[in-house]
Amino acid sequence: MERQRPTSLRDRARYRFDTTLARSTGMLVSWLVLSCLAVVVPVSALVVWTDPGSPRSLSGRLSEVWRTSAETLRLGAPTGAPVRMALSVLLGVVALLCVSTLVGVITTGLGERLAELRRGRSMVLEQEHAVVLGWSDQVFTVVGELAAARAGARCVIAVLADRDVAEMQEALTASLGRGSAVRLVCRSGSLTTVDTLALVTPRAASSVLVLPSEAPDADSEVVRVLLALRAVLGDEAGPPVVAAVRDRRQLPAARLAAGGRGTIVETDATTARLLVQSARRTGVGEVLRDLLDFSGAEFHLVEVPRFVRQGPAGARFGELLLCFERAVVVGLLSPDGQPRLSPAPDTVVGPGDRLIVIAHDAVREAPADFGAYVDRTSFAAPRPDPVGPVRVLLLGWNRRAPLLVEALRDSVAAGSVLDVVVDETPAAPVQEQACSPGDSARLTVSCRRGELLHPESLPDLDLFGYDTVIVLGADAVDGPGHPDDGVLVTLLILRELELRAGRILPVVAELGDHRNRALAPLGPASDVVIRGELTSLLMAQIAHNPGLAAVFGELFAAHGASVHLRPAHHYTPTGCEASFATVVAAARERSECAVGYRRIDPEAGAGHGHELRLGPAKTERRVWNARDEVVVVANESARPDRPHGALDAVPGMRHDRGDDIAPSGGSPGRRPSHDGPEQDRTRREKGADG
Template identity: 45%
Template sequence: MPRTRYWFDSVIARGTPVLIGWLTLVCLAVVVPASMALVWADRRVPRTWSGQLAAVWVSVGQTLKIGGAVGSPLYVLLSVLLALVALLFVSTLVGLITNGLNDRVLDLRRGRSTVLEERHTVLLGWSEQVFPIVSELVVANSNRRRAVVAVLGPKDKAEMEDEIALAVGRLGRTRLICRSGVTTDPAVVALARPETARAVLVLTHAGEGGDAHVVKTLLALEAAVRGRGRRRPEVVAAVRDGRHHRAAQLAAGPRGRVLNIEDVTARLIAQTSREPGLSLVHQELLDFEGDEFYTVREPALTGHAFGRLLLAYATSSVIGIVPAGGGVELNPAQDRVLRADDRILLVTEDDDTAVLADGPLPVDEAAITQPGATAAAAERFLVLGWNRRAPLIIEQLEPCAPEGSELVVMAAGEEALREAGRCARSRTGRMRITVHDGDITDPRDLDALDVPSFDRAVVLGYDDADGTDRAVPGALTGDDRTLVTLLHLRALEEASGRELAVVTEMADDRNRLLAPAREGSDFIVGGRLISLLMTQIAENRHLADVFDALFSAEGDSLHLKPAPHYVLPGREVTFATVVESGRRQGHCVLGYRLYGQAREGPAYGVRINPDKREHVRLGPQDSVIVLTREPVPIPGGRKAGRQTPREYEHFTHP
């Protein structure tokens, strides 16, 4: 058998003429004996040898499509020649048609044809962002007919389709179109018809030159739609390094919006480290499952003060106003009047569920409380690991930390230690910062820190591009290092019997499922977070200003406040009562978190935008989710920031 296979391979390797010769001999060796058998098996077989040979010839000719004519030698020769010419012509024509169809099919499978769609969503590039974005778009398009998502990436079309199908699953009403090509070539970008799209999302690119690739893709997009006589689509992109944000924004143009992954991730880590569970609130608001941000016009409320709007909806939570001239006002002053051209920013299940309440919502005046002025106790923060986002995290933590707080950083590698030391020396605020040289995956180094004595901990992932992982020979890298660190922290918690509030940063959302952490713990995955933000902006361009304000260094942001600051603990009240109590303190109340359900998925106790007519019983350890400006604690228990007036107007239903 091996020799036969070897002989067959040798024949094929000798070229087409030899292959045709062998094919002819094999064909004759099969057809001629079979034709002789057919003739001799026929009852009407001629009696003479010449007649039998002629019958065999006719059978062979009909089988091989060369005629099989009987007559003079010249006549037979010419008929065979014509039959061979016809056979050659037909075979060549069939071959050309087959090759053309094959080339066309291969071209289609490679994804080289133009997308003939309008009002579709275009994704330019290929990264881990593809999967959460497509998944969220499928949910967002569940009530939309003929929704189309076009993905243009450097991979093979079939490979991209298979990966998306495996990661996302059923696409529902959304149709997926994949095209293959380099996104930095305007001619290739034009295949996705970005000029007819409702939104274009430029995905981040892996590697050291990732942000440069994003900028080039934005420039290629501009070149692809330039001069086509159509309005340019909404463009949303993201960069990993804040130093490249301005260049990317210039490349995106006036209708483009570029998100800074480092900035958004650092701010959310800092906020969550002060208020455990806050990442779950953002996750609940940013995905398309459940309730999310919408903007609506409500002529019936024109001329009313913002304070009245908070109880105008029973199943929607008002959090701000979007002026017609642009921008957004999150939690404006209570007397801010809604103008006719303003839009109301609210949290609701869908854009058609923002319906005014039928009448006044029930408020239990006797259950409303006011927070007392208490001195903030000093806290100890622990930061394990170091990356480019660490200085910004510390910058966000320091102003809000109580006087006398301490922050300890443990990092490894000369560059990381040098950066951490420079950051510690540059801080002269209320929080003392110290830096320790150690490996966060080494239990001996962690034991030396007395980890259970800290109130808060942040586990950061090293940036591969900085070479920090390579600074320690044999050290783990990326999320592997983070997972091992979490294992050691979990062991220290069990040994000490004390739970530590840990915020963990990860690069890959799939590794979050492997993390040895308690249910409901805070995980910040920068890529997934930005993917959710990009998808929300692509679906509603007004939300770009909302997220800019929500994640800005100044202004109002989401917080988890103790429930006793709003209503009497243990007393059953309507959620409208909680909202009214928050309004009197200048807060927009969005929901609550139940401490007793903090370990129970999938919501982990978080309830966003409950019906204001529902009754709820909040305990002393429960939290209320509010939108407000974070006050800066000062000695003596007083707080600087937005002042809460003692006199307030009791608004009734408009």
């Protein structure tokens, strides 16, 4: 046994000192008095003894030391009898206590007043400002997009949440950057109190956005906030209100509470549909983010050019696709507010219809006819789209998973398979949720348990036998850790298996924190969907332009037009030099609206070195290679040659990059190929040459 080290005198003294201080406030004051006397008296004596004019006698010098010490401690300085000196000390102590008490009262009052001011209880005296109610991870995206939408103009954003004002101000300032010209006004208080809502003057605002919190009853709180907001605004015309709810069962209540001025966005359903769209083809999420943020191309509404209104029947929609150089026409908005995205080219443009276009800024370019830049000899030969059953692997389960299964069931061909692997959740309840009433002949769902965080468990799943893998994170984590931790570890395992096999594995992962996007170990055909990010972008777009609410509702509906990435060789032969106007015209032959392209560097690895361009000039000419993709807005349900629910082929699995082979690899019962990297590369090169 190790011999105990003897306790030093310094340690014992420090222990005694700490023990004494911990007894009471009186002991603390006593130590303070002793410490002051231990400094003041010796220094006063040194001052007196070094003064040439000090008394010569010892008693005189001691009296001078007393006077100096008493004046320093503000205890008075009379000398004489001991009683007289004691009374002087008593008066000095009483004066010191009175002054200290007065200073303490004043300091406490000022501190409470400053704390009240920090909580932000004053009325916001602004006009045409944006009001954001609530606090969650979405607030940073929403505030950033509202600031970007008003770039170059005076921008005031008022944020009201039940949090500390200084913390909100610091977090939002750090998110926007110190050099931002946005003026942030933060207020703290209950969102469901009418008097608190009146602090941000929503009646004078240009738009009001209501964000759900991370609490379990967040949707119910959003409904209460909308009711309180309705009480503040009254029945008079007010600013547009945009709110988000997570559960679709709360949609009717939220719409009733918001009234006619409100637009309600469904967060979980939007995330689920984006996951399915990203599983259809890698890169769709990037396209949607570019379309919905204010830093790239976005949707606008413009009038129909006069020169295209020819004949008594009016213009045809197909004639409008080449009437702007950079703005891309994708649909029509009728006078009653009903959108039609990617209608048939022979659709007649009615009186009062407006064009739905995608452009980088508000369309100011003069319309012209760019049909002269179309080279019909550069059109690719028509080819049928691959249609067939698919096999999808879902790793993880959360509250959005049933919505994902529903969206997937609406997007796949009959005979498709979904295998679900859950970690800690019992498989039986998951099987019951996943197999909710629906078309079981279209999608067969099976569930099993597995250790998703253990590398040895995933190889048993025959990963390369699936067309795509979807990874979901937990809703919340109690205790240490983050809900994204499990997703990041699973992605790391999948990436390691992908490198070990030398094959491409399409993976789509859901993350909750946008900062973890940079940390995700993604493969060449992998993508990440940030939970709530798309909803935040939608809310900012609708708040900035309420007329686009119906357009986005059509774009993200379960059935209807949506954004797709098609291989460029569907529109122009590989290696052919053609203008983008030619691609637009070729897409028009397929009843699609080409809005841009995704250029893939042939020298880079698969999925790397890409460049997304939306709204390029119609006059732009380039050589289209085998790996280029064209971004189109298409209405799949309106195409007679494509069965409802057909899922786009996912590259790099059981089919070639060229999409010439059905996702199932032919017949539904055919097993996937397990060729090595050389065989995979050879097949891709042959597909490119073909």
